[in-house]
Amino acid sequence: MTKIQPIEIRKAPRSKYLSNRWLVLAALSESPSVLNGVPDNEDIRHLVSGLQTLGVVVTKHENGLVLSKKPSVMPKEPVIVHCGDSGSMARFIMALAATKSFPVTVDGSQRLRSRPMAPLIRALEALGAKISSTNGYLPVTVQGKIRGGTVEVDPSHSSQFVSALMLVAPILDGGLRITFSKPPVSVSYIRMTANVLEQAGVLCRLDEKGVQIEPGPIRLPSIEIPVDATAASYLMMAGLLGPNPVAVLGYQYHPELHGECHFVDHVARLGGELMLQPNKVIARPVPDFVSAELDCTDCPDVVQSLVVLACFARGDVRLTGLDALPYKESNRIEDTARELSRCGVSVTTGSAWMKIGKADWRPCQFVTHQDHRMAMSLAQLSWRVKGLNMRDWQVVGKSWPEYWQVMAELGLPLAQKICNGGEN
DSSP states (O other): OOOOOOOOEEOBBBOOHHHHHHHHHHHHHHSEEEESOOOOOOHHHHHHHHHHHTTTEEEETEEEEEEEEOOOOOOOSSEEEEEEEEOOHHHHHHHTTTTSOEEEEEOOOHHHTSSHHHHHHHHHHHHOOOEEETTTTTEEEEEEOOOOEEEEOOOOOOOOHHHHHHHHGGGGGTTTTEEEOOOOOSSSHHHHHHHHHHHTOOEEEEETTEEEEEEOOOOOOOEEOOHHHHHHHHHHHHHSSSOOEEEEEEEOTTTTTTTHHHHHHHHHHHOEEEEETTTTEEEESSOOOOOOOOTTTTTTGGGHHHHHHHHBBBEEEEEOOOTTGGGGOOOOTTTHHHHHHHHHEEEEEOSSSSEEEEOOOOOOOEETOHHHHHHHHHHHHGGTTTEEEEEEEEGGTOOOOTTTHHHHHHTTTHHHHHHHTTTO
């Protein structure tokens, strides 16, 4: 029997995670840098605007952006950088602002104002920055300049505190030694930052106790941003849950550098069929999944994708290692459980785990909690569950503005309803 040929997705979004890091490094480089394939979404637009506010020249170039420095001048007006909903941008910009000789105020949305910044504030102050904040939350005003040396960081809530310091470390006199006061969550993101630095010619040594970054020039080759592993998970879900296989072209499986690639491994544990090929992954429909326990420590941003697949398992699925999830765009443990309960899924939660049980499906209207990943993952339920609607579905613009159009073309019922102007 001949297998159905997969629908090929040739324009999956490029990595927001890597783009954030390369953009900051390009802003610190003494020579112009070319970044190809930078995605166009709300988070990236906020970051580019913030870098321009801090004196970086950004111009479009064919399929990418060119970044170069302007001569440093003291601004005449107060410098304010608004980060929207982007936690990574806020933390990266705070560190970058601490290398400037003028004060910079970093602010964001109401949700971003509730996300923790104190560990990074303490680290920057220890390095010589003067900082005023709202009890360790945004808005934060940073006055540099910081110096190199050794600093201790608590990365137990977010690895972004470490990555922010790593990105600016090469331009500090003497470099920087960052020691971990507690084990970091999502250490794969720290490995990603280390890999990006090494590609830029910076010597970086990471171990379980911390990371050492040597000083030196940042030299960026012409960078091609690969497919975003988390965005690819939604396309793979379409192939697993929908009627047709889906091939995501440009997908690269590097779990040691991008933890979200572990989605592929966890799908296998659930009994799903994903086929890795050079620069491609193919997902084929699965009638149902099997009971499993999944350690998601290194892949927090695909947890909601895995939770949705778990709803179609023949037994309970337990997901652990979710320590970072309460501090994301929403509380991705409790808020995700609340939304699944609306449509009849039995969910049990703890401080860092979820258990997905039997589903007694019923129609409902989901609330996104202003979380783009909540919207994109829960929408995939509509492949097999009727009567689903969603409020505030536009939130996907944070990372993938074309999500609904792409999914509607694949046949996702909720996406087709949204694109056709149906009530939600």
